[in-house]
Structure formats: C-alpha cells, structure tokens
Amino acid sequence: MLTPDQAMERAIAATGLTDFGGDDFAEGLERALAAFAALPLNQAGRAGAEAAIVGSLASRLRIEDHWKRHPELAEVPVQGPVLVTGLPRTGTTATVAMMALDPRFRFLRGWEAVQPLPPPVLAEEATDARAVAARAAAASYANQAMHLSDPDGPEEDLVFLAGLTMRAYHGAFPMPDSFVDWWIGSDFTATYRWHRKVLQILHSRRPPHLWLLKAPPHIFRLEEFVAEYPDARIVMTHRDPASVIASDSSLRYHLSSERCDMAGLDKRSYGPKLLHFWKQGMDRAMAARQRIGEERFVDLRNADVVADPVGSFEKAYAGLGMEITPELRAAIADYGRRNARGAHGEHRYTAEEYGLTREGIREAFRDYVERFDL
Numbered sequence: 001m002l003t004p005d006q007a008m009e010r011a012i013a014a015t016g017l018t019d020f021g022g023d024d025f026a027e028g029l030e031r032a033l034a035a036f037a038a039l040p041l042n043q044a045g046r047a048g049a050e051a052a053i054v055g056s057l058a059s060r061l062r063i064e065d066h067w068k069r070h071p072e073l074a075e076v077p078v079q080g081p082v083l084v085t086g087l088p089r090t091g092t093t094a095t096v097a098m099m100a101l102d103p104r105f106r107f108l109r110g111w112e113a114v115q116p117l118p119p120p121v122l123a124e125e126a127t128d129a130r131a132v133a134a135r136a137a138a139a140s141y142a143n144q145a146m147h148l149s150d151p152d153g154p155e156e157d158l159v160f161l162a163g164l165t166m167r168a169y170h171g172a173f174p175m176p177d178s179f180v181d182w183w184i185g186s187d188f189t190a191t192y193r194w195h196r197k198v199l200q201i202l203h204s205r206r207p208p209h210l211w212l213l214k215a216p217p218h219i220f221r222l223e224e225f226v227a228e229y230p231d232a233r234i235v236m237t238h239r240d241p242a243s244v245i246a247s248d249s250s251l252r253y254h255l256s257s258e259r260c261d262m263a264g265l266d267k268r269s270y271g272p273k274l275l276h277f278w279k280q281g282m283d284r285a286m287a288a289r290q291r292i293g294e295e296r297f298v299d300l301r302n303a304d305v306v307a308d309p310v311g312s313f314e315k316a317y318a319g320l321g322m323e324i325t326p327e328l329r330a331a332i333a334d335y336g337r338r339n340a341r342g343a344h345g346e347h348r349y350t351a352e353e354y355g356l357t358r359e360g361i362r363e364a365f366r367d368y369v370e371r372f373d374l
Contacts, residue, residue: 011057021064028166045259056163081211086237091302113160192228242358250349271354
C-alpha cells in the first residue's frame with residue numbers, strides 16, 4: 001500500500017494545491033493505510049482502497065482552496081438538517097428515498113459527494129458530466145435486490161464525507177479489529193465541521209438549503225452531529241435486528257468478495273463482528289437520545305413502512321412538524337408500488353451461515369427489541 005506521505009504527494013500532484021487546512025486527518029490516514037496493508041486485497045481492492053484515500057485527500061485540498069476564495073459561503077447556513085439513520089438494513093434507503101420526493105429537501109447525490117467542485121447548478125444537472133457518468137455506471141449495477149441504487153437519489157453522506165478527515169469506516173472492506181475499535185472511539189468534531197463546509201458549497205448554487213441526510217453510522221455520533229447542527233431532527237428506522245445483522249453480514253461478505261482473496265477470510269466470522277459493532281452503535285444511540293432529547297426523534301418501523309408507506313410518512317411528517325402535501329402522498333404511494341418487496345429480486349441469507357442464530361441476535365438486542373416492539 002501507499003505510505004501516508006505518498007498518498008498526500010499524489011493528492012497534491014493531482015490538484016496542484018498544498019494546503020490541507022490542518023492535520024486532523026493525519027492519524028486516520030496512517031491507520032487506514034496500515035489496515036488496508038493488513039488485508040488480503042486483490043488487485044481491484046487495492047486499487048480501490050488507494051483511490052478512495054487519495055481521492056478524499058484531493059477533495060479536501062480543493063474544498064479548502066474553494067472555501068478560502070469564497071468566504072461568503074458561510075453566510076448561507078445549512079437548514080435543519082433532517083437525518084435518517086438507524087441500524088443498517090432497516091429501511092434507511094427506502095425512507096430517505098421517499099422523503100427525497102419532497103421538493104423542500106436538498107439531498108446528497110453520490111456524484112456531487114465525490115466531486116463537489118464546481119458546485120452543481122440545477123439547470124445544468126441533466127448534462128453535468130459527473131451526473132451523466134454516474135447514470136451510466138448505475139445502468140450496469142446488478143445488485144438492486146441487495147441494495148437499491150439511484151444516481152440521482154440520496155446517498156450516504158458519511159460514506160463520502162467522513163473521508164475528508166480519514167474517519168470513513170470502510171464498510172466495503174473487512175477492516176481489522178484494531179481499526180474498527182479506533183474508529184468507534186474516534187473524535188468526529190472536525191469531521192462534522194468539514195461535513196458542513198461541503199453542504200454549504202453544494203447548496204451555494206443549487207438550493208434548497210433544508211438538507212435531508214442519511215447514513216447508519218451516524219448512530220455512533222448523534223451527540224457530535226447535534227453539536228454541529230443544533231436544529232437537527234432525526235428520523236430513526238427500526239427492524240428486527242435478527243434480520244438486520246444477517247442481511248448486513250451477507251452484504252458485507254459480498255462486498256469483501258469483490259475486493260479480497262477470500263481464502264484468507266472466514267465467512268462465519270462476519271456475523272459476530274457485525275453484531276458486536278452495531279450493538280455498540282445502538283447502545284450509543286439510545287444513550288444519546290436521553291442526553292440530546294427524545295423530542296428530536298421520529299421513529300419509523302420498517303414493517304409499518306412496508307405495509308402502509310403513506311400512513312407511515314403522514315405520522316413521520318407530523319412528528320417533524322411538517323405538512324405532507326397531496327402531491328407527496330401520491331409520489332410516496334407510487335414509490336411503494338414500484339419498489340415493493342421482491343420487485344428487484346430477493347436477497348437471500350441466513351444468520352447461521354454467518355456464525356449466528358436469530359435467537360442469539362435478538363437476545364443481544366433485547367432492550368432495543370422490547371422498546372420498539374420488534
């Protein structure tokens with residue numbers, strides 16, 4: 001793998017810029033590269049890991065340069081945001097996709113997260129080269145049953161933006177326990193400061209300014225998120241954790257198989273590791289709810305959204321203090337019909353093939369299961 005110095009040199013060469021705007025990324029850069037070096041990466045996996053690291057550093061250089069040349073960006077604040085989060089595989093993708101049908105929200109697309117500069121312009125998005133390339137790539141995506149993908153729809157902000165301070169958790173790779181433990185205990189204050197900078201850049205020429213965000217790993221960081229965004233409201237999605245952990249194990253194993261020599265990895269180790277990881281995240285989230293105030297939260301059970309999408313979002317919007325329009329009701333109903341269970345194929349998995357049992361998972365999450373009647 002690259003060394004930290006080599007990664008920074010590549011980013012500098014790619015941009016012609018030298019000011020990283022501080023060194024809050026230095027420890028994460030060293031740890032991430034050491035973690036990747038310890039993995040049995042195949043050629044594509046190694047290239048992808050290096051590209052992600054260098055790309056984040058280059059993006060940081062460009063953002064710092066743009067921000068210095070446009071101090072007026074700070075004058076247009078981020079409104080909200082409304083954050084959709086929860087355990088993975090609980091319907092966060094469908095929830096944010098349906099809320100993104102509301103034109104009052106601004107949401108993050110993958111193509112603008114990877115290349116936020118120049119800031120996108122609404123009237124030019126149909127032909128924006130970044131968006132055109134993303135649509136072409138999405139047309140060949142073959143795993144809609146496992147994870148829905150829409151190049152013009154909302155993407156996970158932390159997947160892209162946490163890399164600006166090297167705080168990405170790299171869920172597509174089987175990261176070593178040492179890296180995961182460091183990530184869980186890491187300080188995200190600077191990460192969310194950069195996060196805000198990117199949102200202000202992106203909405204500078206493409207309103208609205210009321211942001212709708214989504215990413216499961218936010219459950220580890222709710223207090224830091226609210227410290228950066230005091231007006232934030234949080235929609236938390238819920239599903240039986242026995243299905244959640246088994247499904248996430250299947251997804252992560254599939255992603256690993258695309259990036260690693262699987263002869264060196266134990267399939268049955270995925271379940272226990274992910275159970276331990278997400279249990280810590282939910283414990284942190286439940287504690288944070290008490291400290292930052294339950295009134296910030298709106299809860300959505302995935303089973304209710306599947307059974308009655310319109311009714312579920314009527315309740316959610318009431319909890320957010322927002323009116324749901326007839327046009328939005330119709331759009332949500334249409335989305336529900338087009339993306340009903342099985343519409344894109346079936347994602348099949350069992351807890352046992354990943355070293356777990358459904359009973360054991362539910363026992364680990366007993367308090368959470370009982371609180372939300374899962």
